[in-house]
Amino acid sequence: QAKARGRGRHAVYEPSMHEGAVEQFRLAEALQLAVATGAITLEFQPIVELHSGATAGIEALARWHDPELGTVPPSIFIPVAEQAGLIHELGRQVLVRACAELAQWRERTGGDAYAAVNVSPLQLEDDTFPDFAMTVLRDQGLEPRDLVLEVTEGLLLEERSRTTLGALRSHGVRVAIDDFGTGYSSLNRLRQLPVDMIKIDQAFVSPVGSDEGDGAFLRAIIGLAQTLHLTIVAEGIETPHQLDELKATSCSFGQGYLLARPGPITAIPVTLNRSSPLTVEDGSQ
Numbered sequence: 001q002a003k004a005r006g007r008g009r010h011a012v013y014e015p016s017m018h019e020g021a022v023e024q025f026r027l028a029e030a031l032q033l034a035v036a037t038g039a040i041t042l043e044f045q046p047i048v049e050l051h052s053g054a055t056a057g058i059e060a061l062a063r064w065h066d067p068e069l070g071t072v073p074p075s076i077f078i079p080v081a082e083q084a085g086l087i088h089e090l091g092r093q094v095l096v097r098a099c100a101e102l103a104q105w106r107e108r109t110g111g112d113a114y115a116a117v118n119v120s121p122l123q124l125e126d127d128t129f130p131d132f133a134m135t136v137l138r139d140q141g142l143e144p145r146d147l148v149l150e151v152t153e154g155l156l157l158e159e160r161s162r163t164t165l166g167a168l169r170s171h172g173v174r175v176a177i178d179d180f181g182t183g184y185s186s187l188n189r190l191r192q193l194p195v196d197m198i199k200i201d202q203a204f205v206s207p208v209g210s211d212e213g214d215g216a217f218l219r220a221i222i223g224l225a226q227t228l229h230l231t232i233v234a235e236g237i238e239t240p241h242q243l244d245e246l247k248a249t250s251c252s253f254g255q256g257y258l259l260a261r262p263g264p265i266t267a268i269p270v271t272l273n274r275s276s277p278l279t280v281e282d283g284s285q
């Protein structure tokens with residue numbers, strides 16, 4: 001008990017303390033309560049059109065602050081939710097709230113950004129998911145185009161998941177490959193994937209401007225995606241130099257701490273303001 005309170009004061013969850021099976025079970029129990037009571041919250045991060053600074057999309061990121069465990073990051077609790085059978089309920093809550101918040105944001109700002117929602121492979125194995133998603137969109141007065149589902153590469157190889165994604169896409173919902181470049185798709189499979197967008201993983205953006213590289217690899221990936229006529233989003237843009245490099249390519253969209261950190265959706269403007277590096281660099285007028 002004292003230990004748990006000590007962690008709570010730390011406010012950030014320490015994975016090393018929860019490696020054991022007993023601790024995993026406690027974590028799953030606490031998460032079950034959090035899901036049941038609606039204690040999982042969302043933060044939002046804009047996906048920005050790099051040349052105009054316009055908010056093109058808004059990604060919902062799940063957050064869990066437990067009174068005893070502290071703030072548990074999604075990299076820890078999403079796998080727990082998957083193992084404990086909680087991901088379906090959690091995923092539905094995230095989708096409903098993300099769409100509701102987006103609808104309010106559009107109403108308030110007049111912006112037309114889409115909602116980007118992360119989905120677990122397990123959610124795509126559920127063949128009731130497409131109908132659920134369509135109902136949520138209708139209830140919020142949104143079009144299928146206003147939703148982009150973000151999925152990671154590996155699962156796209158599963159036949160059942162591909163069928164679910166196909167159903168969603170036939171309705172007009174768009175699909176993005178998240179963390180692109182870190183999975184194991186062969187180039188040939190990539191050509192056949194039922195997707196509209198790729199999000200290039202931060203691992204390819206971070207080296208730009210460091211000793212590690214000059215962005216040649218990043219440009220090669222962008223070239224590949226362009227050949228496949230996919231919309232490209234770069235993740236994890238942290239420096240003005242990385243932004244400049246991307247703006248010189250055919251990557252049209254980006255996301256990262258330089259542009260905006262995850263936070264409340266009310267903090268997201270329709271267009272990032274003039275003082276940001278986005279428009280300072282734009283000497284076109």
Ligand code: C2E
Pocket residue numbers: 045060061062073074075078091094118119120150178179202235236237238255256257258262
């Ligand atoms: P992701 O979908 O690839 O989300 C991007 C992650 O990078 C987020 O971490 C975001 O806060 C972080 N990020 C954004 N810009 C930067 C940057 O410039 N630098 C750095 N270092 N990081 C940046 P977060 O929120 O911790 O989420 C981690 C992962 O958890 C997500 O990766 C996603 O795979 C998963 N996740 C989050 N929410 C959900 C959810 O509702 N459902 C599911 N299934 N997975 C989720």
Ligand code: MG
Pocket residue numbers: 059118150178
């Ligand atoms: Mg994502």
Ligand code: MG
Pocket residue numbers: 178179180199201235
């Ligand atoms: Mg990602």
Ligand code: MG
Pocket residue numbers: 179
């Ligand atoms: Mg990621």
